[in-house]
Amino acid sequence: MTLTRGARITGAVLCAVQALMAVAWLVRDFRVVDGPGMLWDIWAGAANVWAVPATTTTATTLVLLVVHAATAVAALRSAVAAPALVVTGIVTFAVRLPGVWTIADSPAPEELRDRALLTMYAALVAGLATVVVGMAGRRPVEDGGERPAGPGRGAGVIAFLLLGFQAVVFAGWEIRLAFVYPDRLYPEWFTGGGPVVVPLTEAPPGWTSVVLILMFLVAAVGAVAGAAYARPLGLIAGGFLLSSGVLGVGRVIRFELYERFADQDFEVQLNTLSLVTSLIAGIALLAVLARKGVRRTPSAPQGPWGGAGPWGAPPPGYPPAQAAPGQQPAAPGSGPPPASPPPRW
Numbered sequence: 001m002t003l004t005r006g007a008r009i010t011g012a013v014l015c016a017v018q019a020l021m022a023v024a025w026l027v028r029d030f031r032v033v034d035g036p037g038m039l040w041d042i043w044a045g046a047a048n049v050w051a052v053p054a055t056t057t058t059a060t061t062l063v064l065l066v067v068h069a070a071t072a073v074a075a076l077r078s079a080v081a082a083p084a085l086v087v088t089g090i091v092t093f094a095v096r097l098p099g100v101w102t103i104a105d106s107p108a109p110e111e112l113r114d115r116a117l118l119t120m121y122a123a124l125v126a127g128l129a130t131v132v133v134g135m136a137g138r139r140p141v142e143d144g145g146e147r148p149a150g151p152g153r154g155a156g157v158i159a160f161l162l163l164g165f166q167a168v169v170f171a172g173w174e175i176r177l178a179f180v181y182p183d184r185l186y187p188e189w190f191t192g193g194g195p196v197v198v199p200l201t202e203a204p205p206g207w208t209s210v211v212l213i214l215m216f217l218v219a220a221v222g223a224v225a226g227a228a229y230a231r232p233l234g235l236i237a238g239g240f241l242l243s244s245g246v247l248g249v250g251r252v253i254r255f256e257l258y259e260r261f262a263d264q265d266f267e268v269q270l271n272t273l274s275l276v277t278s279l280i281a282g283i284a285l286l287a288v289l290a291r292k293g294v295r296r297t298p299s300a301p302q303g304p305w306g307g308a309g310p311w312g313a314p315p316p317g318y319p320p321a322q323a324a325p326g327q328q329p330a331a332p333g334s335g336p337p338p339a340s341p342p343p344r345w
Contacts, residue, residue, distance in 0.1 A: 002148070003081045007137020011085040014130045015072035018092060021119050022057075022065040025201055029055045044247040046254050054108065056116065056200040059243045060095060060208065067091070067236055074232070080148040083229035085134030091236055092127035094211045096120055098203040102192035108200050116200045150226040151234070152294035159234050159288055162281045163220035166241060169274055170213050174206065176267075212240055223289075231289050238285030245279025 003011070032053045033039045041047040043059045071088040075081045099120035103113055141147050151159060181189070188194035190206035198204050203211075215237050222230030252258055252272055261269060 002079065002139060002141045003075070003085075003134070003137045004139055007133050008075050008081055010137070011075040011081065011130060011133045012072040014126050014133065015068040015075065015085075015088065018123060018126050019065050019068035019072065021123060022061050022068065025057050025061060025119070026065070029057050040247075040250075041254075044251045044254070046251050054199075056108075056112070056202075058199055058202045059247055060202055060240075063236075063239045063243050064092065064095065066239060070235075071232070080228055080231060082134045082138050083148060084232040085130050087229055087233045087236065089127040089130030089134065091211075091215065091233075092130070093124055095203055095208065096123040096127065098192055098207050099201060100124070102198065102204065103200060105193045106200050107197075112200065119201065148228040149292075149294055150228045150230045151223050151289055151291075153226070155288045155291065156223040156226055156230070159223035159230070159285060160220045162285055163216040163223065163234065163237060166237075166278065166281050167213050167216035167220065169277065170209055170216070173271075173274065174209050174213075212237070215240075226294075234285055234289040238282045238289065240282075241278045241285065242282030245275055245277075245282050248275030249279050251275075 029039055030036060032055065033042065038047065038052060039055065042049070042052055042055055067088055071084050074084045078084065099116065103117045103120060106113055106116075108116070150156065177189075178186070185195055188196040188204070190204055190210065192198060192204040192207070196204055202208075215233065219230055219233040219237050223234055252275065257264070257268075257272060261272065264272075
């Protein structure tokens, strides 16, 4: 299936609108803090949150900006426009949904909260509309047209291993935090509010982790199966992994934790290694899944002597060989007997 021209244009416009909303909030934070360097430190957790102005975004908004911009381009030109629009809409809706109830409890000024709430509603509507356009605008591919395809077998296996491993790592850290953090942080760690303070337009950290884990698992299964949606979803997952790894490794370098790696506790060492693996996995996923998809065609089983049937004989239903010009076709049952199988020793 492919998308009609009207659906492609509509999907691109919806993604462009969401990208512009992300740009507006990023620009607002750039103006509030002392340059992009401070904003980067805030996102990476390398700044004292009590000594810097309150921001409204995290690196999630930056990743979504890139995702929406790339999907807008893909909607106009790519064969995977339909799955790209559907996947982008679902991810946007899932990431932005908590803002409906968390913004109301934020200590931010009322005017800022109203703007943020309006943005969240617009993002949710645009996300759902993107899904509808990606599904309702499909039509059969014409003869000779390019069909949407998933990752090849090798790329699918690599993506499956990387995404599956990262899903286990993220889930393991969430389980570990449940034993480290005080009980008063739950369930607000996942739903927001109470002692958990998050930027105005972002989801609670636990909610974001759950969305990422589900994204990794769905993309991993789709990649190993060669599904067309696995490429855009895997690329989005790779973008989030790359962002997490870059910020984490940047924090390690900023505080020179690598120089004291051998002297640190085992859990701190694991955390550092997790950040490095996220960085590597993000780069690898983007490199593997950015390649053009391949449609997988099941090959016929081969006999031990090269044919598709037993002992090289043609399989049932295979068209008989054509007779040479001037010769009569062989009658059924005539001709030399089939070759005997090799003797068993």
